[in-house]
Amino acid sequence: MFIKDFLDKLKSRLGDWNKTAEKFRGKKSKPRFFTVSSVDIDELYTPDKVQGADDSDYYWKNLGLPGEYPYTRGVHHTMYRTRLWTMRQFAGMATPKETNKRFHYLLKAGGTGLSTAFDLPTLMGYDSDHERSLGEVGKCGVAVDTLADMEIIFDGIDLGKVSTSMTINSPASMVLAMYLCVAEKQGVPFDQVRGTLQNDILKEYIAQKEFIYPPWPSIRLITDMMDYCTKNVPQWNTISISGYHIREAGSSAVQELAFTLADGFQYIESAIADGQNVDDFAPRLSFFFNAHSDFFEEIAKYRAARRIYAKRMKNKYGAKNPRSWLLRFHTQTAGCSLTAQQPENNIVRVALQAMSGVLGGTQSLHTNSMDETLALPSEKAVKIALRTQQIIAHETGVPNTADPLGGSYFVEALTDQMEAEAEKYFEEIERRGGVVACIEEGYLQREIAKASYRYQQEIEEKDRIIVGVNDYVDEDEKIEIPILKIDREVEQNQTAFVKKIRAERDNEKVQQTLARLREVAKGEGNTFEALMDCARAYVSLGEMCDVLREEWGEYVEPPSAMVAS
Amino acid sequence: MSDKIRILLAKPGLDGHDRGIKVIASAFRDAGMEVIYTGLRQTPKMIVDAAIQEDVDAVGISILSGAHMTLFPAILDELKSRDAGDIILFGGGIIPEDDKAELEKIGIAKIFTPGAPTEEAIQFIRKEVESRKTA
Numbered sequence: 001m002f003i004k005d006f007l008d009k010l011k012s013r014l015g016d017w018n019k020t021a022e023k024f025r026g027k028k029s030k031p032r033f034f035t036v037s038s039v040d041i042d043e044l045y046t047p048d049k050v051q052g053a054d055d056s057d058y059y060w061k062n063l064g065l066p067g068e069y070p071y072t073r074g075v076h077h078t079m080y081r082t083r084l085w086t087m088r089q090f091a092g093m094a095t096p097k098e099t100n101k102r103f104h105y106l107l108k109a110g111g112t113g114l115s116t117a118f119d120l121p122t123l124m125g126y127d128s129d130h131e132r133s134l135g136e137v138g139k140c141g142v143a144v145d146t147l148a149d150m151e152i153i154f155d156g157i158d159l160g161k162v163s164t165s166m167t168i169n170s171p172a173s174m175v176l177a178m179y180l181c182v183a184e185k186q187g188v189p190f191d192q193v194r195g196t197l198q199n200d201i202l203k204e205y206i207a208q209k210e211f212i213y214p215p216w217p218s219i220r221l222i223t224d225m226m227d228y229c230t231k232n233v234p235q236w237n238t239i240s241i242s243g244y245h246i247r248e249a250g251s252s253a254v255q256e257l258a259f260t261l262a263d264g265f266q267y268i269e270s271a272i273a274d275g276q277n278v279d280d281f282a283p284r285l286s287f288f289f290n291a292h293s294d295f296f297e298e299i300a301k302y303r304a305a306r307r308i309y310a311k312r313m314k315n316k317y318g319a320k321n322p323r324s325w326l327l328r329f330h331t332q333t334a335g336c337s338l339t340a341q342q343p344e345n346n347i348v349r350v351a352l353q354a355m356s357g358v359l360g361g362t363q364s365l366h367t368n369s370m371d372e373t374l375a376l377p378s379e380k381a382v383k384i385a386l387r388t389q390q391i392i393a394h395e396t397g398v399p400n401t402a403d404p405l406g407g408s409y410f411v412e413a414l415t416d417q418m419e420a421e422a423e424k425y426f427e428e429i430e431r432r433g434g435v436v437a438c439i440e441e442g443y444l445q446r447e448i449a450k451a452s453y454r455y456q457q458e459i460e461e462k463d464r465i466i467v468g469v470n471d472y473v474d475e476d477e478k479i480e481i482p483i484l485k486i487d488r489e490v491e492q493n494q495t496a497f498v499k500k501i502r503a504e505r506d507n508e509k510v511q512q513t514l515a516r517l518r519e520v521a522k523g524e525g526n527t528f529e530a531l532m533d534c535a536r537a538y539v540s541l542g543e544m545c546d547v548l549r550e551e552w553g554e555y556v557e558p559p560s561a562m563v564a565s
Numbered sequence: 566m567s568d569k570i571r572i573l574l575a576k577p578g579l580d581g582h583d584r585g586i587k588v589i590a591s592a593f594r595d596a597g598m599e600v601i602y603t604g605l606r607q608t609p610k611m612i613v614d615a616a617i618q619e620d621v622d623a624v625g626i627s628i629l630s631g632a633h634m635t636l637f638p639a640i641l642d643e644l645k646s647r648d649a650g651d652i653i654l655f656g657g658g659i660i661p662e663d664d665k666a667e668l669e670k671i672g673i674a675k676i677f678t679p680g681a682p683t684e685e686a687i688q689f690i691r692k693e694v695e696s697r698k699t700a
Contacts, residue, residue, distance in 0.1 A: 120579040120630050135635025136579055209581025209605055250584045336584075340679040373679050374661050375631075452584050453591045460682050469680045483661055486631065562583075562604055564591045 002047050002054065010048055032463065036294035037252035038454060039417075045410035062307060063412075066361075066402040070310035072303050072415070073403035074361040075326050080399035084112075085357075086364035087389045088165060088330065092117030092141040093376050094490045096152035099142040103157060105379065109386055113364060114195075115165040116153070117141035118175070123210045125171040125545030128494040137491035140376070141167075145498040146538045150178040151185070160188035164195040165240070165330070165364075170212040172199035173225045173528050174544045177535035180233065184536075196237035196286055196330070199225065202263040203242050205439040205555070207249035207448065212545060215436045217552040221527055222267060223274045228528040230280050237286040239267060240330060247290035248336045250452020253301045254418060256290060258425035259444055261308055266435045268317055278317050282324035289362075291353040292334040298353070299405055300414035302329070302360030308419055330364040331357035338373045342468035343481050346370035351388050358398055359405055365389055375483040442561030449564035498540060505538040513537045514547055521551040570694050571621040575603040575612045577640065580630035585657065589625060592683035598690070609636070609643040617649055622694045623674075625686075626656035633660050637668050653693050657681065 002010075021043070034040050042049070052058030064070055067077035076082065089111055091102045103114055118141040121133035127145045128137045137143050144150060154164075159182060168175050176197050183193050201218040204211040211218070226238045243260035251259065264285065271281055287305070291298055309327040313319040333353035338346045347370050354367050367385040369377030377385070393399055405411045429438050438444050458464035465471045517530040534544050572593055574586050583605065593600045601619050603612065616624050624644075628636055637656065644650055657677035660668070665676040674693060677686055 120632075124579050126579075132579060135632035136630060139631030204581075209583060248584070250588075374659065449584075449587045449591075453588055456588045456592075456683065460684060466680075470682075479662065557604055559604075562587070562602055564587055 004054065007048055007054060010046060014046065014048075035253070035297040036292050036455075037254065037297060037451070038458070039252070039254075039297065045408075045413050047409055049413040050409055051413075051416040062416075063406065069314065069322065069325055071306040071326060073406050075306070075328055075363070077402075079361065079402040080358075080393075081402075084393050084399060085362050085389075086113040086163070087111050087386060087393075088113035088115045088364045088366055089382060089386055090115040090117050090165075090167065090332070090366045091377075091382070092119075093484070094138040094142065094486050095493060096142055096144070096149045099153050100155050100157075102379075103153070106382070106386070107157075107162070109383055110390060111386060113163050113165065114157070115366060116167065118166075118168050119143045120210075122175070122541060123168055123170070125174070125212050125541060125549075127540050127542035128491065128498050130542055133491075135491075137494050138486050143490070143494045144175060144178065144541060145494065146501045146540050147178045147181050147535050148497070148501050148538060150175075150182050154179075154182050158188070159183040159186055160192040162194075165198070166195065167198045167240075169198055169201055169204050169208070169210055170218065171541055171545055172197050173221050173531050174535070174541050176225065177528065177531040180532065181535045190233045191235065193233055194235045196240050197225075198240045198242065198288070200239050200242045200263065200288075202266060202435055202439065203245055203260070205557075205561075206246060206259060206263075206444045207251075208245040209557070211555050213548060213552045214555045215439060217521075217548075219267070219270050223271045223276070224527045224529075226267075226271055226281050226284075227274070227276055228526060229284065230276070234284075236284065237328075238281065238284050239264075240286050240288040241267065242288040244288050244290045244332050246448065247292060247334065249448050250336070250455060251448040252451045253292070253294070253297050254421040254425070255447055255451060257301050257305055257308075257418060258422040258429075260287065260289070261305065261312075261422065262426060262429050262435050264309070265312065268313075272317070278313075278319045279321040279324050282313060282317075282319055283321060283326070286363075287327055287329035289329050289331050289357075290334050291331045291357040291360075291362075291365075293337050293349060293353060295352060295356045296405075296411060296414055298356040299360045300411055300418050302331075302357075302362065303403075303411070303415045304418035304422065305329070306361075307415070308422060328363045330366070331360070331362040332366040333357070333368045335368055335372060338368060338370070339466060339468050340373040340479070341477060342474060343370045343373065343479060345468055346373070347384055347388070350385060351392070354388055354392055355396075355398065358392055361403060371481045371483060374479070374481070375485070378482050378484045380482070439561075440558065442558055442563075445561040446564065453564050501538055502540065509537040510534075510539050510543070513539055514543060517544065518547050518551060521548055570598045570623070570690060571601070571619060572598055572623050572625055572690065573601050573603065573612070573616045573619055573621040574625045574627070575607045575615070576605045576627055577607050577609065577612060577636045578628065578630060578632045579606065580628055580632070580658075581605055582629040583627075585629075586625075586627040589627070589657075589683060589686065592687060593690075596687045598687075609639040612640055613643040613647055613649060616644070616652055617647060621652060622697075623653035623655060623690055626654070626658075628656065628658040628660070631659065633658060633668070634664055637673055638671060641672050651697065653690070653697070655686075655689070655693075657686075 066074035241264040243256040310325040369381035513534040
């Protein structure tokens, strides 16, 4: 990229510069300067630190222009000038009715997409009245037992006009089936339905731990759903291949990047093995990354992600459609970076993290609320979080140009470094037999636990300062933020409602559709189609999931996955 | 018979967030304690069965799902009903201040909330075990 004469002169000038700088190096303000991921950062980045500094093709091979391979500089030509990122706040609590109320509140306040949070029983495929659901109903999201609950959640919301993301994994297909039934009842044709299903089971084994079934049958649920959606719901993003949770579990930025992409490649390989055409399904794969606190590390991570993915899709998987090479992603600011101490500081953290997501070219963004370390967000806190995005969008000038930090020696060097480190992990994962083998042996989980423990040790040894927690502490702090409490009545009401639905529905149809699901699960056929029929008949989530539990078994984590080393 | 403090760490209910409990496990092990981690999705009965079988000094529970006001008391009751009330029950997670106060009032020895250093938990356990020995 840079001509030889210039690089030679730079080298010689740096020699002199270093001699002077050496006089100041002894007076360092702290022993190490490193990122959130413990990666050491140089005191200065100069053009020679960018890989391919002496290669005139480097720009075209590795950067390119926005909207063109390898997409390092962004997925669209004109980026935010044509359309801002979607402001998609994750929401869901208690009853379907309260969630519906919060959805309307967010849309009225200027939110441009919906994102649904479910409670743990729903995420784990249990009905609200199951004994395992005791104490958990409605606590960390909305309870969904049958189609009747979905109808209430989206009451007054035209599913042909709004796009909805649903954060659910093991029973994702069941819940999507219910959502599509709501669209059907609203008279919205499936080709108008837009949204995303998280549906990323591999990261559950690695990080979030909301798995039910073993890996391979779970992957089948995903590829069946992908096939159905490619044919019937063409605007739906079938998977949100996620790094967010991997990062929340304590991984480094490189681990987040590498493990997420490795998961993605596994889904692609499985779908291809299932006989699906990569150019048919790849355009609807999407990604989900964390926006943690190290500003530049995060920006480099997003840019490296786009570049790695584009290269692999084109060169390894032979995708011909440029839309198959595109890594589109949603970003959420890091929940694990929020502090319970001095919660208002979280507003600042979130603003800076959101900024890094925008500078990294995200397609959609969720900003956390300041009170989320202690409870689900209150209306006031969630409004501030949304306003944060709106201020970035309209007051800072950052969306005026594509990839504003492109060409920064620091950011390009970091992007290169991320890519190289991620490639090392891809090699290691392959050497160990692939993602599923690594999951079953516990390798990925141990890597994350190691990084997580190191991070905590850095905090406790004060190598890493967290404001308000291990420095700038308010002694005798009294937290006076209004905290959202979920009433115990929610569980009672939800339990009564599901029993009512079970009594009033056509139970013969229920038995028929469940029998069909079992048949398909045992052998051939598309599980998603069978689930659609179940959903229409008001079969409950627990009933659908139990059939599959019986046929496929339940996954138990191996001990080798439960330790740090 | 080892003099090491023995701790059972457990995740009850459906909550799958295990970053914290693994950090605590590592910290306690580095501090010289014997740590048994049960893994996820334990019922109160499974936890107390393990605690008694492993003959532990303390049981540490981690809950980030909001179900703490149901699960902590259930585990405490199970310990008492199995005549294991002398086992120290402590824990952490996403637990608002007033819930923490209520739990500590009914007999949970200590709740550690976000930001608490692992060293604090280690010192607490050492003191508690020592004071129960001499009691």
